[in-house]
Structure formats: structure tokens, C-alpha cells
Amino acid sequence: MSHDHSLNPETMPQHPEKATLEGKNKFLGLWFFLGGETVLFASLFGTYLALKNSTAGGPTTQELYGLELVFVMTMLLLTSSLTSVYAMYHMKNNDFKKMQLWLGITGLLGIGFLACEIYEFYHYIHEYGFTFRSSAFGSAFYTLVGFHGGHVLFGLCWLSAIMIRNAKRGLNLYNAPKFNTFSLYWHFIDVVWVFIFTVVYLMGKVA
Amino acid sequence: MANNTKTNEFHKEQNKEEMKKQLITFAAMIIFTVIAFLIVGTGIMSKMMAIPLLLIMALIQVAFQFYYFMHMKDKGHELASIMIYGGVWAAILTVAALTLVIWW
Incomplete structure (x- = not known):
């Protein structure tokens, strides 16, 4: 256990997430991954923009979208971005319990977002008969927004895995980079959502 | 201490x-x-x-x-910036290409 002890000094360094080589590597690796994710989502955005008017007689973007639910979803995800900043703030102050608490709130907000999205898709399918197979617009819409929802779901699984796995360990130099990596990923999901609510919903409503 | x-x-x-x-x-x-x-x-x-x-x-x-x-904005994010701006560059080209093909 002496190995564990060496990773958990009495006083944590100022940046526990980047104090070890592994932490530095995780940090760089995640940014590399996010660069790739940017291109992945760009291809889905480009496809959506190219096909959004190919409705095949189905509802248009203006008829389909409702701003109220999208606004609620935006607020949920934006707030969860702030709560994960709070979690990282407590990580830097070496306060494990508060970090877990704020991460838990982040997760709950993420679940709230996902529930709204499932309701939204359910609403489109049952009220408008608008499905993945309705039109090119349908395919592009569900692929883009669904891929983002899938990222939220993946983030929630990731978050619960590291929260449960490290619940009894407390904060140390081994798991601090893991929490930090997750928080960066979570912010990126919010970045993608900013473009989705702007390009898909708001621009779809004015056009 | x-x-x-x-x-x-x-x-x-x-x-x-x-x-x-x-x-x-x-x-x-x-x-x-x-x-x-x-x-x-x-x-x-x-x-x-x-x-x-x-x-x-x-x-x-x-x-x-x-x-x-x-x-x-903090120090030590040079490589992170290169990666994300590299991604943004490729993203702009991708969106431009996919939207330009439907222009005519």
C-alpha cells in the first residue's frame, strides 16, 4: 500500500490533475480526442444543413420545433457545465466530498437533459409521425441530435463509473486526472449543444 | 508545516x-x-x-x-489549442464542403 500512499500526499499540489505524467498524458489525449470530435460533429452539422429542407412532404423545421423545451434543455446543460466547474474547484481545494456532491448534481442535470430529449423525440414521432425514416431531413436531424444525446448518455455512464469506483478511495493523484478529464469532456458536450440549439432549433425556427 | x-x-x-x-x-x-x-x-x-x-x-x-x-486561457494549453484549432479548421472545411454541394 506504500505505492498508494505516495500518490496521496498530505498536501496536494496546486494542480493535482496535471501533477503526474499520466495526468499530463490524459489531458493531452483528451484534447486530441476533442479535436477529432469537432470534425465528427462538423460532418453531421454539414449533412443536416444540406438536407434540412428535404422534408419529403413531412413537417418543416418551423412546424416541428418548439422553443420552450429546447430552452429548458439548454438551461439544464449549461447549468451542469457550471456545476462541473464547481466540482473541479473543490478538487483543487482537495475537498473530495464536495467534489462528489457537485459531480452528482452534474449527473442529475444531465439525466434531466436526456429525459427532455427522449420526450422530444417521442413527441415528434407520435404527434407528427416524424421518424428517422420519414425523409432525408429526418435522418439528418435524428443522427445529429441523437449523436449528441448519445454523448450525454456516455458521459453519464462515465461519470457514474468514476464516482462509484473512487467513492471509498478519496481524492489522490491517481484519480484526480480522471475527474478532470471527465469535466473537460462534459464541457465539450455543452459546446456542441450550443451549436445544436443555434443552428438546428433557432435557425430552423427563423428560416 | x-x-x-x-x-x-x-x-x-x-x-x-x-x-x-x-x-x-x-x-x-x-x-x-x-x-x-x-x-x-x-x-x-x-x-x-x-x-x-x-x-x-x-x-x-x-x-x-x-x-x-x-x-x-491558462498556461500550458499550447498543444491543446493546436489540437482544438486543428479540429476547428477541418470542421469549417467539412461544413463548407457539405453545404456548398447543394448550392446549385
């Missing part, structure tokens, strides 16, 4: 200052979001005016997210 506590206090104070900036960032992002939804919800602007404005506000929000929430 006493010295350690002192530096800890200093770091805690620094973290607090940082957190204040994060809260201001968050408030700014909420304001931008509300304005964007109001523009579309009230329909006070023509399409030609609204769309560029919405895109500019989205870009500002994303910059806040990257530079403040994800700490890209």
Missing part, C-alpha cells in the same frame, strides 16, 4: 478568485442564451439580421466555454 498552510491559503484564495470569474462567465453565457431565444421567440428581427447575430453569439459562448470553463 506552517509554511505549507500559508501556501495552501494562498492557493485557496487564488481558486476563489478563479471561481468568481467562472461565475461571471456563466452569467454572460446565460444572458447570451436568453437574448438568442428572445430574438427568435419574439421574431423582432428579419432572417437576414437574425442568423448572423445568432451565429456570432454562439461563437462567443463557445469561446467562453473553451477559454474559461475548459481553462484554455
Whole structure:
């Protein structure tokens, strides 16, 4: 256990997430991954923009979208971005319990977002008969927004895995980079959502 | 040990200052979001005016997210910037290519 002890000094360094080589590597690796994710989502955005008017007689973007639910979803995800900043703030102050608490709130907000999205898709399918197979617009819409929802779901699984796995360990130099990596990923999901609510919903409503 | 506590206090104070900036960032992002939804919800602007404005506000929000929430303004983020801007460059080309093919 002496190995564990060496990773958990009495006083944590100022940046526990980047104090070890592994932490530095995780940090760089995640940014590399996010660069790739940017291109992945760009291809889905480009496809959506190219096909959004190919409705095949189905509802248009203006008829389909409702701003109220999208606004609620935006607020949920934006707030969860702030709560994960709070979690990282407590990580830097070496306060494990508060970090877990704020991460838990982040997760709950993420679940709230996902529930709204499932309701939204359910609403489109049952009220408008608008499905993945309705039109090119349908395919592009569900692929883009669904891929983002899938990222939220993946983030929630990731978050619960590291929260449960490290619940009894407390904060140390081994798991601090893991929490930090997750928080960066979570912010990126919010970045993608900013473009989705702007390009898909708001621009779809004015056009 | 006493010295350690002192530096800890200093770091805690620094973290607090940082957190204040994060809260201001968050408030700014909420304001931008509300304005964007109001523009579309009230329909006070023509399409030609609204769309560029919405895109500019989205870009500002994303910059806040990257530079403040994800700490890209801090030291030691040179490689991170290269990676994300590399991704953004490829992303612009991708969106441009996919939207240009439907122009005629």
C-alpha cells in the first residue's frame, strides 16, 4: 500500500490533475480526442444543413420545433457545465466530498437533459409521425441530435463509473486526472449543444 | 508545516478568485442564451439580421466555454489549442464542403 500512499500526499499540489505524467498524458489525449470530435460533429452539422429542407412532404423545421423545451434543455446543460466547474474547484481545494456532491448534481442535470430529449423525440414521432425514416431531413436531424444525446448518455455512464469506483478511495493523484478529464469532456458536450440549439432549433425556427 | 498552510491559503484564495470569474462567465453565457431565444421567440428581427447575430453569439459562448470553463486561457494549453484549432479548421472545411454541394 506504500505505492498508494505516495500518490496521496498530505498536501496536494496546486494542480493535482496535471501533477503526474499520466495526468499530463490524459489531458493531452483528451484534447486530441476533442479535436477529432469537432470534425465528427462538423460532418453531421454539414449533412443536416444540406438536407434540412428535404422534408419529403413531412413537417418543416418551423412546424416541428418548439422553443420552450429546447430552452429548458439548454438551461439544464449549461447549468451542469457550471456545476462541473464547481466540482473541479473543490478538487483543487482537495475537498473530495464536495467534489462528489457537485459531480452528482452534474449527473442529475444531465439525466434531466436526456429525459427532455427522449420526450422530444417521442413527441415528434407520435404527434407528427416524424421518424428517422420519414425523409432525408429526418435522418439528418435524428443522427445529429441523437449523436449528441448519445454523448450525454456516455458521459453519464462515465461519470457514474468514476464516482462509484473512487467513492471509498478519496481524492489522490491517481484519480484526480480522471475527474478532470471527465469535466473537460462534459464541457465539450455543452459546446456542441450550443451549436445544436443555434443552428438546428433557432435557425430552423427563423428560416 | 506552517509554511505549507500559508501556501495552501494562498492557493485557496487564488481558486476563489478563479471561481468568481467562472461565475461571471456563466452569467454572460446565460444572458447570451436568453437574448438568442428572445430574438427568435419574439421574431423582432428579419432572417437576414437574425442568423448572423445568432451565429456570432454562439461563437462567443463557445469561446467562453473553451477559454474559461475548459481553462484554455491558462498556461500550458499550447498543444491543446493546436489540437482544438486543428479540429476547428477541418470542421469549417467539412461544413463548407457539405453545404456548398447543394448550392446549385
